[in-house]
Amino acid sequence: MTLRRADVEAMLERGHPLQLSGQDLRAAxxxxxxxxxxxxxxxxxxxxSFRxxxxxxxxxxxATASGADFTGADLSDANLGTADLSNARLDAAVLKRANLLGSTLTGTSLAGADLHGANTTGATEKGGLPWSKSN
Structure with missing residues (x-):
């Protein structure tokens, strides 16, 4: 079952911690x-969209987040390790101290993103080439 915004908002209203591990939120x-x-x-x-x-x-x-939109999102201290972020948009996102260990960043847009203190060890681009903050 694919979850939508209304499902997530209902969970938030009940005050439950959001445990969405393994859930289908495609295009939410x-x-x-x-x-x-x-x-x-x-x-x-x-x-x-997490704009x-x-x-x-x-x-x-x-997580598989290919093509997801994180424009302007605050991902400080988030753990995105081994996530597939290919073709995702992280423009102007705040990724301070975020963990991107081993994540896939092929075609990912990071224009204006704040990567101060982020761990990008083992993050890769197209063909498994190492990614660096200067890319």
């Missing part, structure tokens, strides 16, 4: 929501 519009600390590990987030959302400390470990 979660723009502007406060999703700090949410668990999206192993989730299917292809084409989802200007608060994702401080959120977990995206091994």
């Amino acid at each position: 519009d979660l723009s502007g929501l406060d999703l700090a600390g949410a668990d999206f590990a192993y989730a299917h987030l292809e084409g989802a 200007y959302a608060s994702l401080v400390g959120a977990v995206f470990w091994a």
Whole structure:
């Protein structure tokens, strides 16, 4: 079952911690929501929108987020390790101290993103080439 914005908002209203590990949120519009600390590990987030959302400390470990839009989102202290972020938009996103260990960044747009203190060890681009903050 694919979850939508209304499903996530209902969880937030009940005050439950967002445990969305492994869930299908493909193409969900979660723009502007406060999703700090949410668990999206192993989730299917292809084409989802997190524009200007608060994702401080959120977990995206091994999530598939190809084509997702994180424009202007606050991902400070988020764990995006081994996530597939290919063709995702992270323009003007705040990634301070974020963990991008081993993530896939092929075609990812990071224009104006704040990567201060981010761990990009093992992050790769097209063909498995190492990615660096200067790319």
